[in-house]
Amino acid sequence: MYIPYGKQTIDESDIQAVLEVLRSDYLTTGPKVVEFERKVADYVGAKYAVAVCNGTAALHVACLAAGIGAGDEVITTPITFAASANCVLYCGATPVFADIDPVTYNIDPAEIEKHITPRTKAIISVHYTGQPCDMDAITAIAKKHHLLVIEDGAHALGAVYNGRKIGSISDMTCFSFHPVKPVTTGEGGMIVTDREDLYQLLQLFRSHGITRDAELLTEDQGPWYYQQQYLGYNYRITDISCALGTSQMDKLDHFIERRQEIARRYDAAFAGVSGIRIPMQQEGCRSGWHLYMIQTMHRDRREVFEALRAAGIGVNVHYIPVYQHPYYQQHGYAEVHCQHAEAFYSRAISLPIFPGLTEEQQDYVIDKVLEWCANG
Numbered sequence: 001m002y003i004p005y006g007k008q009t010i011d012e013s014d015i016q017a018v019l020e021v022l023r024s025d026y027l028t029t030g031p032k033v034v035e036f037e038r039k040v041a042d043y044v045g046a047k048y049a050v051a052v053c054n055g056t057a058a059l060h061v062a063c064l065a066a067g068i069g070a071g072d073e074v075i076t077t078p079i080t081f082a083a084s085a086n087c088v089l090y091c092g093a094t095p096v097f098a099d100i101d102p103v104t105y106n107i108d109p110a111e112i113e114k115h116i117t118p119r120t121k122a123i124i125s126v127h128y129t130g131q132p133c134d135m136d137a138i139t140a141i142a143k144k145h146h147l148l149v150i151e152d153g154a155h156a157l158g159a160v161y162n163g164r165k166i167g168s169i170s171d172m173t174c175f176s177f178h179p180v181k182p183v184t185t186g187e188g189g190m191i192v193t194d195r196e197d198l199y200q201l202l203q204l205f206r207s208h209g210i211t212r213d214a215e216l217l218t219e220d221q222g223p224w225y226y227q228q229q230y231l232g233y234n235y236r237i238t239d240i241s242c243a244l245g246t247s248q249m250d251k252l253d254h255f256i257e258r259r260q261e262i263a264r265r266y267d268a269a270f271a272g273v274s275g276i277r278i279p280m281q282q283e284g285c286r287s288g289w290h291l292y293m294i295q296t297m298h299r300d301r302r303e304v305f306e307a308l309r310a311a312g313i314g315v316n317v318h319y320i321p322v323y324q325h326p327y328y329q330q331h332g333y334a335e336v337h338c339q340h341a342e343a344f345y346s347r348a349i350s351l352p353i354f355p356g357l358t359e360e361q362q363d364y365v366i367d368k369v370l371e372w373c374a375n376g
């Protein structure tokens with residue numbers, strides 16, 4: 001038996017939706033892309049959505065649309081997947097790491113403020129594990145310093161912050177549809193926004209910077225005419241993927257409920273066990289519960305991790321502080337230290353959590369975690 005930390009849930013309706021596209025006229029850039037964009041935008045409460053080929057591409061085009069370039073600084077968290085910072089490097093700009101809040105594990109707004117300079121252009125906040133960041137504080141800081149806010153919502157599709165869905169709050173929010181994420185398209189991503197100017201730019205950067213839109217063309221040489229106006233990319237997504245995504249969206253709330261149930265069972269099993277720190281839940285928010293992180297407070301994390309892996313449990317560590325990776329160390333980050341991020345990293349283990357995890361599997365995980373963490 002091997003229990004992964006995350007896994008997609010695919011049912012017969014998902015399979016039928018994909019088969020239907022394979023029998024249709026469009027495999028890519030057809031009606032299924034638009035349908036999926038509309039479905040996600042409506043669900044989160046955003047005006048516009050642009051689907052792309054993965055979450056990293058979503059972050060990249062969001063940075064491009066935000067006008068981030070050489071000489072700019074963008075503040076983000078070190079406890080995230082590398083893509084949240086790499087997208088800034090792609091644009092020739094500089095990621096700046098602000099430490100996390102040791103209670104929520106999300107970026108600490110006070111730390112953001114400490115790192116603002118005249119070069120700061122934007123904040124990329126990551127709703128780590130699916131728990132919303134303190135968006136009121138982040139929005140206030142952004143307003144005060146005239147910064148753009150891009151939310152990395154890869155863990156947080158369906159999460160709610162003070163009554164508002166993630167995706168309805170700031171300038172742009174990016175999602176990922178990798179198989180472990182809240183819903184999947186295989187590979188896929190999306191940016192949602194309320195701003196029409198950003199929406200147009202996002203569409204351009206998704207497809208080579210090329211437009212055929214008569215309103216955007218600066219001249220008209222004939223009916224064949226199109227213009228490349230920016231240096232864009234081919235970050236398009238297929239109709240095959242989007243049909244799967246649209247079908248998956250019908251189940252998102254159910255998936256999150258299942259994740260919540262699993263989190264509550266872990267909470268109950270580990271409550272009061274001094275060797276284990278469980279994640280907190282913010283009042284007024286619904287976490288997407290993409291990850292369930294524990295911290296090993298007494299036992300050595302490596303020892304616990306190896307024992308759980310040996311027991312067939314696909315535990316993971318999310319994440320190594322981004323600036324500690326060799327690439328960052330070799331490119332100007334050797335002196336960077338975020339105390340709370342490093343302390344969290346030294347004790348963190350992510351336990352299996354996904355809609356298809358059975359009670360028996362979870363009980364087995366709980367037994368093994370208690371066996372290895374409870375004493376000592």
Ligand SMILES: *Cc1c(COP(=O)(O)O)cnc(C)c1O
Nearest residue numbers: 054055056081083154176177178
């Ligand atoms: C998964 C993930 C991404 C990247 O998404 P891909 O679709 O894998 O490119 C970015 N940020 C975070 C926080 C993620 O978890």
